[in-house]
Amino acid sequence: MNAVDLLNLTIAALLLAGVYAAMSVGMTIIYGVMKIVNLAHAGFLMLGAYFVYQLNSSFGIDPLLGVVLAFPVFFLVGMAIHWLLIRRLPTSDQPTLVSLMLLFGLWLVLQNLGYLIWGNADRAILTRWTFWVWRIGPLSIPGVRLVVFGAAVTSVAALEFMLHRTWFGRAVRALMQDRDAGRIVGINVDQTARVVFGVGIAFAGAAGGLLAMLYSFSPDFGGAFLLRAFVIIVLGGLESFAGVAIGALILALVETFSILILPASYQPAVAFSLLVVALVVLPEGVAGLWHRRHRPA
Amino acid sequence: MAQAAPPGMNEVGSAHESSRGKLFARSLPFVSVVLLVLLPLLHPGPEIIRLLFITLVWITASVAWNLIGGFGGQVSFGFAVFYGLGAYTTALALNHGISSWIAFPLGGFVASLASLLVGLPTFRLRGPYFAIATIGASEAVRVIMTNVSLTGGASGYRIMETGAFHQLEHFYSALALAAVVVAASILVERSKLGLALVAIREDEDAASDLGVNPYRAKLMAHSLAAALTGAAGGVYARYAAFIHPQGVFAFSISVAILLMPIIGGVGTIWGPVIGAVVYGLIHEELVASFPQLHLLLYGSLLILIVFFEPRGIMGLLGRWFNAMQRRRRLSGSHS
Numbered sequence: 001m002n003a004v005d006l007l008n009l010t011i012a013a014l015l016l017a018g019v020y021a022a023m024s025v026g027m028t029i030i031y032g033v034m035k036i037v038n039l040a041h042a043g044f045l046m047l048g049a050y051f052v053y054q055l056n057s058s059f060g061i062d063p064l065l066g067v068v069l070a071f072p073v074f075f076l077v078g079m080a081i082h083w084l085l086i087r088r089l090p091t092s093d094q095p096t097l098v099s100l101m102l103l104f105g106l107w108l109v110l111q112n113l114g115y116l117i118w119g120n121a122d123r124a125i126l127t128r129w130t131f132w133v134w135r136i137g138p139l140s141i142p143g144v145r146l147v148v149f150g151a152a153v154t155s156v157a158a159l160e161f162m163l164h165r166t167w168f169g170r171a172v173r174a175l176m177q178d179r180d181a182g183r184i185v186g187i188n189v190d191q192t193a194r195v196v197f198g199v200g201i202a203f204a205g206a207a208g209g210l211l212a213m214l215y216s217f218s219p220d221f222g223g224a225f226l227l228r229a230f231v232i233i234v235l236g237g238l239e240s241f242a243g244v245a246i247g248a249l250i251l252a253l254v255e256t257f258s259i260l261i262l263p264a265s266y267q268p269a270v271a272f273s274l275l276v277v278a279l280v281v282l283p284e285g286v287a288g289l290w291h292r293r294h295r296p297a
Numbered sequence: 298m299a300q301a302a303p304p305g306m307n308e309v310g311s312a313h314e315s316s317r318g319k320l321f322a323r324s325l326p327f328v329s330v331v332l333l334v335l336l337p338l339l340h341p342g343p344e345i346i347r348l349l350f351i352t353l354v355w356i357t358a359s360v361a362w363n364l365i366g367g368f369g370g371q372v373s374f375g376f377a378v379f380y381g382l383g384a385y386t387t388a389l390a391l392n393h394g395i396s397s398w399i400a401f402p403l404g405g406f407v408a409s410l411a412s413l414l415v416g417l418p419t420f421r422l423r424g425p426y427f428a429i430a431t432i433g434a435s436e437a438v439r440v441i442m443t444n445v446s447l448t449g450g451a452s453g454y455r456i457m458e459t460g461a462f463h464q465l466e467h468f469y470s471a472l473a474l475a476a477v478v479v480a481a482s483i484l485v486e487r488s489k490l491g492l493a494l495v496a497i498r499e500d501e502d503a504a505s506d507l508g509v510n511p512y513r514a515k516l517m518a519h520s521l522a523a524a525l526t527g528a529a530g531g532v533y534a535r536y537a538a539f540i541h542p543q544g545v546f547a548f549s550i551s552v553a554i555l556l557m558p559i560i561g562g563v564g565t566i567w568g569p570v571i572g573a574v575v576y577g578l579i580h581e582e583l584v585a586s587f588p589q590l591h592l593l594l595y596g597s598l599l600i601l602i603v604f605f606e607p608r609g610i611m612g613l614l615g616r617w618f619n620a621m622q623r624r625r626r627l628s629g630s631h632s
Contacts, residue, residue, distance in 0.1 A: 037425040039374075039432075088604060095425040097372045101559065102603045104374065108552065108596030115589060223548070227436050230429045238424070265444055272437035279418040279426060 004138045011141060013249075013256035015149040019210050020248035022152035023225060024232040025159060025241065026203030032176035032239040033196045036086070037095045039103040041204050041229060042222025043110030048074060048208025049217045050118055053125050063127050067151060067209040071202045078201025081106070082194045091179070107222075114219030124216040148210045155206060159199070160241060172196055176239055224268050231275045235282075250274070326479070326567075333472055337465050346468050352577035353471035354533050357478045359557035359573035361525035364482060365518045366555070367563035368491055370498030373519075375415070375431030376526055377550035378438045379408035383527025384534035384545040385448055388456045391535060397470070401531045408527025409520040411438075420515040423501065439546040453541030456534065467536040474532055478525050482566055485518070494518055498564070526554070549591075553580070556595055559602055562611025571610050 023045065030038045051073065052066035061069070085106070089099050132143035163169035171192050174182040183189050211217070211225065231251050236243025251274060258270045333349070358380060365371050383404035390400035415434050419427040443451045485491045493514040496504035501511050534540045544550075553576065561572020580591075587594075606612045 031425075037429065085600065094423065095428070097366075097370055097563075098603050098607065100372050100425070100428050101555075101599055104555075105596040105599030105603070108592040108599070110596075112590065112593035112596065115592070220548075223432075223436060227433045230433060234426070234429070263444065266440060268440045269437040272433040275430060275433050276414070276418050279422065279430065 008139060009256050009260075010253075011139065012145070013252040015141070015145040016256060017245075017249040017252035018149035018152040018156075019207065019214070020228060020232055020252055021156050021245050022203060022210060023207040024229045024236070024244050024248060025156055026200035026207065027229050028233050028236065028239065028241065028244050029159075029172065029196055029203075030200035031095075031233065033172060033179075034086070034091075034193055035093055035095055036089070036099045036103065038200060038204075039100065039226070040106040040110060041200075042226035043107045043114075044074065044077075044201050044204035045208035045211065045222040045225055046114050046217065046219055047110060048205030049212035049221055050114060050123075051205060052209035052212055053123055053217075056125055063125050063209065063213055064147065064151060067206050070205040070209050071155075074205030075198040075202040077205070078198035079194050081201070082197040086197055087190060087194070093179075111219050111222075118219060120218055122216045122218050123212075125212050127213055130213075144213055148213055152207070152210055155203070156241075156245075159203070163241070168192070168195065224271075227268060227275075228271050231271050231278065234275060235278050330472070330476060334469075337468070343464055346464050348577070348581055350464075350468050350471050350536060351533075351581065352574055353468075353475045354529050355553070355557060355577045356475045356570050356573040357471070357529035357532075358526050358554045359561070359569040359576075360475075360478045360482050361522040361529070362554050363558040363563060363565075363569040364485055364522040364525075365494075365515065366522075367558055367565070367569065368486065368498065369494040369515055369518050370564075371420075371427050371515055371519070372555070373431040374428060374555060375433075375435035375551055376522075376554040377546050377548065378411060378415075378431075378435050379523040379526040380530035380533075380550055380554065381438065381442065381540075381542070381546035382411050383408045383530030384540050385442070385454065386527070387531030388454055388534045388540055389448070391456050391458055397535060400535070401470070401474070401528045404531030404534075405524035405528040408530070409524040412520045412523030413516070416516045416519045420512050420519070435546070435548065435551050439542055439548075442542040442546055449541075451542060453539055453544075456538045456540075458535070458538070467532070471532050471536075474525075474528055478529075479566070479570065481521070481525065482569075485521070486566060490514055490517060495564070552592075552595060556599065558609075559599065560609050562609035563607075565608075565611045568609055568611040575610065 026044075027038050027041050030036055048070050051070050052063050055061040055066040055069065056063050085102060089102065090096065092099075127144055127147070129143035129147050134141045134143055134146060163172055171182065171187045174185070174187060175189065175192060175196075179189065208222070211221075215221075228251060232244060232247035235247030235250055236245075251271065254274055255267055255270055258267070262270065336349075337346070358376065362373065362376055366373055383401075385404075386407040387397075387400045387404040390403050391397060395403070411434075415427070415430045419430045442448065448454045485494075493504065493509040493511075496507065496509055497511045497514060505511055530545060534545070557572040557576045558569035559572065560575055561570065562568025602609060608615070
């Protein structure tokens with residue numbers, strides 16, 4: 001392996017990290033505010049992929065525009081599901097057995113909906129950039145990955161901006177730190193939670209659309225990505241957005257470079273090994289490590 | 298019967314339970330075991346025996362899941378890992394000429410070792426880590442087993458046993474294992490381990506303050522559950538004589554093992570048994586005709602149980618029993 005290959009792999013990992021981050025922020029924000037592990041995330045990733053696919057094949061809508069449309073649609077779906085199911089769950093500082101079971105059940109239902117509507121054949125989306133490769137000297141960058149990376153980073157940056165520059169974002173960050181204290185200072189916890197759930201699902205749907213441009217998909221498409229999202233948010237310390245970015249980068253690098261020593265079919269095992277290592281070595285995630293270094297108790 | 302009351306269960310009925318009802322409840326398990334032992338005398342068809350065999354295997358896995366998921370409140374989405382590893386270990390052992398008396402426990406032992414891989418890193422931590430890791434483990438193990446050439450990878454693995462096929466022998470081994478598991482469940486519930494697990498489920502901090510070691514208790518219950526599930530996988534593998542990763546490691550196996558105790562009633566002795574019987578019948582009779590709807594059915598069942606009857610069938614039975622008692626008491630005071 002020479003330097004060019006190394007550089008190509010690093011670029012591939014960086015581009016992958018972008019979409020991994022977009023895929024995981026939805027889960028992080030929901031966990032942060034509601035302390036719910038959204039197992040149905042996988043189902044919404046899958047639905048997002050089919051949403052973009054269907055818009056593209058029925059109406060000829062560009063996949064990128066489809067991803068943009070997925071945000072409002074999945075936002076409303078998320079709010080509806082919160083209203084219908086999630087708000088009835090008892091609140092807790094820890095994910096409860098009940099919430100895990102509920103969201104797992106929801107995942108199964110969504111998966112079956114996928115099978116009923118689209119069957120179990122593998123689908124793929126062809127974009128204008130699928131066969132376009134950008135060459136800079138000896139480096140070659142697949143165009144579609146670049147476009148997906150751009151879309152993913154833009155959406156994560158928009159969320160980050162919203163969280164830090166708006167009152168809604170302040171409310172969200174306050175609830176992530178302490179729900180009761182948030183209530184005391186006058187945050188409408190239920191309404192904020194509903195919007196947050198909507199945002200989380202919106203990101204799941206849009207990320208599913210982005211992933212669909214890179215990989216073929218079927219109704220059980222989400223499972224492997226659910227595992228990856230877990231690894232990323234555990235690496236990121238569960239509640240930190242900077243942590244998600246770092247976690248996504250670590251996972252993407254490890255996965256990309258593992259191709260050198262392991263067959264590609266072992267990739268889910270790579271993600272799981274990383275999860276176990278992360279739990280043993282840094283249970284509070286990378287962010288926890290940073291806190292320990294910089295703020296000795 | 299000193300059953301652990303899941304949170305919020307009202308125990309009005311048991312205090313007034315009539316001695317006749319108690320005797321009935323206590324003898325029911327023995328009567329059903331004796332009936333099952335004697336059943337082959339009636340010469341039921343092989344199809345019935347097969348259905349009973351499968352149900353007994355499900356009962357074993359369901360009761361085993363309940364040890365850690367029900368008593369300990371640590372919900373696992375990955376029991377197919379143990380089921381599958383037990384199946385493959387037993388298959389390999391049988392093909393090397395090892396007697397099934399050793400092959401089944403060996404399957405359990407390997408599954409129990411695998412349980413440490415998930416348990417050791419996650420049980421020390423608070424939070425959703427265990428549940429997350431179980432999903433990861435089932436994905437990872439399925440992928441690995443699909444690619445391992447020793448066991449034929451994705452195309453599956455055949456067990457070559459010499460000698461004639463005796464269906465009843467399989468039936469009795471499943472029955473014996475199910476009896477062992479239920480006995481183990483009763484013993485655990487009455488032991489210090491069971492009390493520790495329930496304490497952890499209700500409040501881990503309080504349990505830990507009272508001198509319970511949550512890490513050790515969870516680890517022990519989890520590996521016991523894994524061993525029993527692994528043995529169940531082994532019994533199934535020997536019967537099926539052909540196993541493949543998409544079968545024994547399938548996501549749907551994990552879903553089934555999770556669903557059965559929840560249908561029946563988590564954290565009780567008999568709930569998981571009832572749940573497994575109900576699931577076995579629904580799955581074999583109903584869902585086999587509508588395979589395209591089974592995830593929808595199970596998913597919505599899970600959601601409905603969570604919202605309306607978190608204690609499953611045991612909860613429904615308890616409610617019905619209370620209503621009966623109340624009515625009898627009312628009519629008694631009038632006469």
